[in-house]
Amino acid sequence: MSAASLPAVGQTVVYRKRRNVELAMVLLACTLGLGGWLLTEINLHGHAPTSWMRVSALWIGMAVACHLVVRWRLPYADPLILPCVIALNGLGLAMIHRIDLIPSPPRDDAVMQFVWTGLGMLLFAAVALFVRDPRRLQRFPYLLFIAGVGLLLLPLVPGLGVSTLGANIWIRIGPMSFQPSEVAKILLAFAFAAYLVDKREVLALSGFRLGPIQFPRLRDLGPIALMWVACMLVLVFQNDLGTALLFFGLFVIMLYVATERPGWPIVGAALMAVGGWGAYLFTRHVRVRVSSWLHPFENYDQNLQVISGQFGMAWGGLTGRGWGLGRPGLTPLAKSDFISAAIGEEVGLFGLVAVVMLYAYIVARGLRMALASHDPYLKLLACGLSFTFALQVFAIIGGVTRLLPLTGLTTPFMSQGGSSMIANWTIIGVMLVISHHARRPMVATARLDEPTATDLRLDETHVITAKPVPAGGVTA
Numbered sequence: 001m002s003a004a005s006l007p008a009v010g011q012t013v014v015y016r017k018r019r020n021v022e023l024a025m026v027l028l029a030c031t032l033g034l035g036g037w038l039l040t041e042i043n044l045h046g047h048a049p050t051s052w053m054r055v056s057a058l059w060i061g062m063a064v065a066c067h068l069v070v071r072w073r074l075p076y077a078d079p080l081i082l083p084c085v086i087a088l089n090g091l092g093l094a095m096i097h098r099i100d101l102i103p104s105p106p107r108d109d110a111v112m113q114f115v116w117t118g119l120g121m122l123l124f125a126a127v128a129l130f131v132r133d134p135r136r137l138q139r140f141p142y143l144l145f146i147a148g149v150g151l152l153l154l155p156l157v158p159g160l161g162v163s164t165l166g167a168n169i170w171i172r173i174g175p176m177s178f179q180p181s182e183v184a185k186i187l188l189a190f191a192f193a194a195y196l197v198d199k200r201e202v203l204a205l206s207g208f209r210l211g212p213i214q215f216p217r218l219r220d221l222g223p224i225a226l227m228w229v230a231c232m233l234v235l236v237f238q239n240d241l242g243t244a245l246l247f248f249g250l251f252v253i254m255l256y257v258a259t260e261r262p263g264w265p266i267v268g269a270a271l272m273a274v275g276g277w278g279a280y281l282f283t284r285h286v287r288v289r290v291s292s293w294l295h296p297f298e299n300y301d302q303n304l305q306v307i308s309g310q311f312g313m314a315w316g317g318l319t320g321r322g323w324g325l326g327r328p329g330l331t332p333l334a335k336s337d338f339i340s341a342a343i344g345e346e347v348g349l350f351g352l353v354a355v356v357m358l359y360a361y362i363v364a365r366g367l368r369m370a371l372a373s374h375d376p377y378l379k380l381l382a383c384g385l386s387f388t389f390a391l392q393v394f395a396i397i398g399g400v401t402r403l404l405p406l407t408g409l410t411t412p413f414m415s416q417g418g419s420s421m422i423a424n425w426t427i428i429g430v431m432l433v434i435s436h437h438a439r440r441p442m443v444a445t446a447r448l449d450e451p452t453a454t455d456l457r458l459d460e461t462h463v464i465t466a467k468p469v470p471a472g473g474v475t476a
Contacts, residue, residue, distance in 0.1 A: 015439035018079040019071045025083035026067045030060045033090015036323050040098045043324035059090065062121055069125045074436040078365050081435070084358045085413055085428050089117055089421075091355065092414030094323070095335075095342050102329035109335060109416055116418035120425030127429030134190075134433060138377045141194035148187035149230050151180040152247065156237055168238040181234075181243045182423035185250070185388055186430075192251055193381040195223065196258035200376075204259035221267070227251045228271045235275065239285040242395055242407030248272055249391050254384045293405040305332045309341035309400055313349070320348030335416040337408055340400050352397075359393045359412070362386075366431055373438040382434045385427050 034056050041049050049055075063086045070077055097110035137144065155161030155168045162172045170177050196203070227248060235244040252268030279286040292303040300307060308331040316326060328334045328342035335342075344352040366386030373379040392409050399406035410420040 015076055017075045019067075019075060022070065022079035022082060023064070023067050025080060026063050026086055027060070029083040029087035030063050030090060032087045033092075033094050034059060036091055036094030037097055039323035040094065040101070041324070043322060044101060062118060066121055066124060069128050070432060073128050074432050076436045076439040076441075077432040078369060078435040078439070081362055081365050081428060081432060084362050084365075085425075088355065088358055088413040091343070092339065092411070093117065095328075095339055095346070095414070096416055098324055098346070099329055099335050099342065101324075102327075112418075113416055113421070116421040117425075119418070120421045123422055124425040124429040127426060128432060131430065131433050133437075134381065134430060135375065135377055137190050138194045138197065141191050141198065144187050144191035144194065148184045148191055151184040151187065152230060152234060152243070154180045156233075169240045169243065179417070179419035181240075181247075182419040185247065186423060186427060188247060189250065189254075189381060189384040189388060192254045193377055193384055196254055197377045197380055199223075200258040203255070203264075204261055224251065224255065224264070224268060224271070228275060232275050232279070235279050235286070236283055239283070240408065241279075241286060241289055241405065242399075242409035244275075245272075245395055245407060246388070246391050246409065250384060250388055253387045253391075254380060257383045258380055289405040289407075293399075293402060296402070305338065306402065306406060308332065309338045310402065312341050312345035313352075313401070316345035316348050318349050320344070320346050320351055322346060336410060337396070337406075337415070338400055339411055339415050340397050343414075355414075356393070356397060359389060363390045365435075369431070369435040369438050373434065375437070378434050378437060382431065382438075385431055385434075388427065389424075 037055070038048055038052060041047070041052075066082060066086070070082060093110055093113055096113050100107040100110050155171055157171075160171050160173075161168050162170045162177065169181060170179055172178075231244040231248040234240050234247075248268065249272075252265050255264045255268070256262070276286070280290060288302065291299070292306045296303040296306045296310070312326065312328060312331055315321065320326070323346055326342070326345040328345050331338050331341055340352060340355070343355055363386045366382055366389070370379045370382035370386065373382060389412060392412060395404060395407045396409040396411050398404035399408075410417055412420065412424045
């Protein structure tokens with residue numbers, strides 16, 4: 001912005017609240033999930049379910065309640081993130097219900113997923129209502145880091161961790177099981193942001209130059225080495241390739257954003273390559289994942305999940321078989337790991353691309369709020385939370401489509417599972433709090449030589465003028 005375009009003293013540059021736009025988009029988003037549910041019932045049974053009005057009213061009421069909380073407590077928050085999340089959540093519920101109808105008798109996993117969605121929305125509302133300033137956690141980077149790594153490694157505790165399909169990523173307390181890595185990613189994002197804001201000058205300015213790239217000093221590699229060791233423990237002892245990639249990638253990306261030095265991602269990529277190669281040589285789990293990625297048809301029984309998902313998406317084609325008209329139940333774990341393959345089979349490649357674009361839009365709006373934020377900590381935290389979604393979606397949908405080795409991560413808001421649902425709704429709450437802080441009114445830079453107030457519009461912004469400013473002076 002040029003000096004001549006700066007607003008006068010007494011003017012406040014604010015974003016438009018756009019809460020009515022959010023409400024309209026929330027209602028539209030609700031129709032996507034309800035439409036998938038009703039089409040499934042009509043295509044399979046020839047009529048809509050008798051409870052469709054009650055279920056529709058409950059779903060729309062929950063979504064509107066989230067909107068009202070945002071309208072009340074976070075009036076300047078981004079208006080499009082919440083509708084995107086509700087659309088994804090509704091589509092996931094509709095697809096889980098569709099897969100529930102395949103066995104005889106039908107299952108009711110969608111009902112439990114609906115309960116987890118309600119709990120996630122309650123946590124979202126709690127964050128919006130009570131988390132007034134996320135910067136209070138900036139004072140505890142090491143405590144948050146210890147807690148996050150502790151949760152990440154908690155399934156390794158004997159008697160507490162349980163193994164599911166070869167991966168030790170769950171803990172069981174009584175009748176309840178939980179995936180602690182979902183909470184760990186929130187704590188570690190806060191910890192990384194706090195640490196990197198404090199140390200970014202040291203990490204950015206010191207080091208040695210090799211050609212056009214400046215690399216960090218060896219003594220500054222401690223944090224990235226510690227995170228690498230933690231991820232290698234997860235990869236080797238928990239057999240969880242996806243979580244290791246997610247957390248290490250998140251740390252390296254946030255490190256690059258904080259320092260703007262390409263040497264850090266180069267070092268991070270080298271460390272991950274070394275760790276991945278060592279895991280491939282010494283752990284069977286990683287070898288199986290790589291084999292199912294490169295040569296799935298060499299072992300049909302071992303790679304049945306990947307092969308079935310590929311056949312399903314190929315059968316769906318561009319436009320899909322239609323809700324309820326495909327056979328997604330032939331793919332193992334279609335409700336969790338391979339729900340994107342089920343979406344691709346029933347609504348086609350166009351539908352799957354639309355789902356990916358919804359995730360991309362959430363990430364884009366998150367990065368936009370990071371650019372708009374005036375606080376370095378909130379800026380870095382918004383980047384970290386946005387890249388969490390980007391890395392997770394890229395890893396899981398890339399694995400399903402065989403762009404990458406299969407990682408076993410969940411598809412946010414869509415895959416069956418309460419841990420992921422609650423954690424991701426909490427992240428959205430934090431992102432909207434940051435967005436509100438970034439977009440709320442702030443007094444603009446003063447210009448003493450501006451004779452009167454002038455109107456200024458920048459994208460979604462407008463100017464509220466408190467008082468005209470006389471030439472050569474500032475009013476009280």
